[in-house]
Structure formats: C-alpha cells, structure tokens
Amino acid sequence: MATRVVVENGEKEKPTKGKGIEKLFDFLGEVLALITVIVYAVLIINANWSFIPADHIIYTIFVAVKTYGLLALLTIVGLEAVVKRNFVIKIVFLLLIAVVIVFQFFPGTWDSITGAIGGGGF
Structure with missing residues (x-):
C-alpha cells in the first residue's frame, strides 16, 4: 500500500512506483x-x-x-535500475539477461x- 507524505508547502507528494522492490534490490546488490x-x-x-586446497x-x-557472482550482481543492479522504467525497457533488459545466461x-x-x-560463425 502506497503512503503519501505531506511536504512543507502542504501539497501531497506522489508515491513513487516500485520504491519498495528497488530498496530490496539495492540491499541484495550491496x-x-x-x-x-x-x-x-x-x-x-x-x-x-594456497591455504585452501583445490579439492576442498x-x-x-x-x-x-567467482564464476556466477558477477552475473547475479549485474542482474540485481540492472533490475534495480529498470524497476522504475516502463514495460518495454524491462522486457529488453530481461531478454538481454536471458541471452547472456543461455550463451554462458x-x-x-x-x-x-x-x-x-545456414550461416557461419564469426
């Protein structure tokens, strides 16, 4: 439930879209x-x-x-950035993340x- 805050001039401040989930992504990213x-x-x-053996x-x-942490971090930070954007930007970001994951x-x-x-590789 969105709450409204009264600012000094008496006008109500609009609730920001996705603020709660943005804080969650911010915390997870940190x-x-x-x-x-x-x-x-x-x-x-x-x-x-070499204080940790390689077979431990x-x-x-x-x-x-090390391998997947950066991908997870980039995904979380990206989700934090697109949570307040429009639907098209969210879809484009999610598609790009999906492409990276599939190819990885x-x-x-x-x-x-x-x-x-029928084409060749680069």
Whole structure:
C-alpha cells in the first residue's frame, strides 16, 4: 500500500512506483557485491599462499561464486535500475539477461543457431 507524505508547502507528494522492490534490490546488490569482493580477494590470496586446497568444498563454492557472482550482481543492479522504467525497457533488459545466461550455460548455442539458419560463425 502506497503512503503519501505531506511536504512543507502542504501539497501531497506522489508515491513513487516500485520504491519498495528497488530498496530490496539495492540491499541484495550491496550484500552480493560485498560477498563477491571478499571471494575474489580470498581466491587471489589463495593463489599466492594456497591455504585452501583445490579439492576442498569451500574452494569449489568460492570458484562458483567467482564464476556466477558477477552475473547475479549485474542482474540485481540492472533490475534495480529498470524497476522504475516502463514495460518495454524491462522486457529488453530481461531478454538481454536471458541471452547472456543461455550463451554462458550453453556455449554451443551460437553454433546451433547459425547452423540452423545456414550461416557461419564469426
């Protein structure tokens, strides 16, 4: 439920669209950014002094966070930016994120698409 605030001149301020979800994305983005920076720092230090063995589960989790943390962070920050935009901008952003995810998880997709169309790769 949107609340209205009375400002000094007596007029009511309009509630802003998507303000609550924007705050949630802001918080999630800050937490994920902090975690990602810490993971990168630990992995860089570990590359020099090797205090976490490569076959340890913690190392595997850190590498997964390193690999997918930036994509998650960019998605959350992007969602924070488009939550107050119009519907078309939201759809374009979500399509771009979907394309990035598809090509990241399925690297052979581009060859399949160009092969189906009859073209070649770059």
